Amino acid sequence: MSGETVRAIVDQLRVARRRIFELASLVIALSLAANLVSSVLFDLWGARLSLFVGLSVMTACFAYYVFTQTRERSYELRIEAAFASDWDNSHKPLALPGYRFSEEFAQILNATLSENAALRNQWESHPLGHSRSTVSHRGTTQDSASFRLVREAAEYVILRELSHHLDRHFNRGHFNPELLVEVTRDQLSDILMSNRVLEMISRDIKDRPGMFDRLDANNGKNYGSAFQYALFRLTLPKGSKLRRLASGALLIDGPALRLEISTAMNGANPYFYPLFVTHVMGREYKDTGRWKIDFRISAKIKKPLVIPASRWPYHSWFESFTQRLEHKFAYKSFFADINWPASEAILAAIFRSQGLEFIPKDMRNRGMDPIGQFDIGD
Structure with a gap:
């Protein structure tokens, strides 16, 4: 931060x-x-x-x-989220058990790929393990299909989190409905055009012909059976608007607060504890892709004296929202919360007391020492 x-x-x-x-x-x-x-x-x-x-x-x-x-005050927060993928199954998104962001992200993206055959074909034609960029018919460079889908799914996850947070904030207090406005799907045409995941999941069920298609009969790849639908809305202080900026970021512009949310994936590989992948995820480390997603949240408090003190509770939602994102989205916070280094030592003692090998043979054969390689404070 x-x-x-x-x-x-x-x-x-x-x-x-x-x-x-x-x-x-x-x-x-x-x-x-x-x-x-x-x-x-x-x-x-x-x-x-x-x-x-x-x-x-x-x-x-x-x-x-x-x-x-x-004076106007600016704040900026950067959150590093992450998810895993299956190298042997077209990089199908995988969740890290207990890590809320990765669980929701994998569920959303797998449901999208299961329902929409066109997006599934794009994903499998340009999987995450290939080049990040492709050249369009106009000769310009753009993100590959899989990178774009990851970014759109991650943006949908943070928008859904924002929607839920705003509902909780304005439902538990005594707020005047006349001072609030509800932003719905019908008012977000520019955002829907640039986020196919949001457009599909918030679309009326009757208009979704692929909602029962979970299995690609051509190649037999199963992306999961969880159907996703959500009636998208944001409850905001009156006078607030949500739109897409030319940079690709989302902007919430209100009478007291200007909030920008940007989502990016540049192909960086975060470090996951190898033994967490092996013993908690139940996978071989070498067959598991690891991907990082960057969220940047920039907030500007506008002229504080202009807004009466009684109106500040209508605009204070973003403080608890950023705190919640740090706790739920940051992958290093997840490993810190579960105290994996200590858990790893306990598991090692249990395995050895039972005469079992704690470090898998494939790691030993490759000379890997997976214990204690990751500093959460980095």
Whole structure:
């Protein structure tokens, strides 16, 4: 995370507002305390010039303090998510058990590939293990079909998380419905055109002819049977809009908050504990692909003094949203939460007490030492 911390943003702004009144009191006190000095200046400069200088200094100090405490503030958060894939099955997405993002992501993307034969063909024609980029008919370079599908599925997961979070935030408090607006699928034509996963999953079931097609009869690859449907909506403060920027990021632009969410996949391979892959996922490490997804969230608090204090709860949802994303999406946080190094040591002791091999033979044959290679704090 870079820039100022996202934590306690609204509380900081409330404190800043209170300090403005504290400053006014201090200015009065200091002006009285400086009476002796001003009387000397009065004798030297005269009444008019002394009054003008004094008021000018007081005004400048007050304006400077107000500006520094209530200017627009920017915050940026970067979250590194990850998922696994099956090298032997066209890089079918795999979940890391217990890691919420990877479980939801794999479920969403597998359901999409199961239902939509056209997208499935694109995925298998340009799987993740191949080149990241392809050349279009116009001669321009673009992401391969599989990379684009990964990005769209990941963006859908974060949008669904945002939708659920907003519902929880506005349902548990006393909010005036007249100060809220509901953004629905019908208002997101530009986003639907650029995210086929969102478009398909939020489409009316009656308009989805492939919803019962789970198995590709041509090659027998099964991508799972979980059917996905969600009525997409976002509840936001009145005056807020959601749209796609030219950069590809999503923008939520409201009266007090401007929030950008970008999703990227550049082909980087995160480090998963080999023994986690072997003993928890039940797979061979060499047959398991590992892929990283980067989420960047940039927030700007607009002119805090313009929004009444009573309205700030309508805009404070993004603070808890970013905290939830850090906990649920960051793959290093997942390994830290389960304390895998300690769990690994316990499992090793159990295996050895039973006379079992803890480190698989294929790792030993390749000279791998999979224990203690990953520093969660990196």
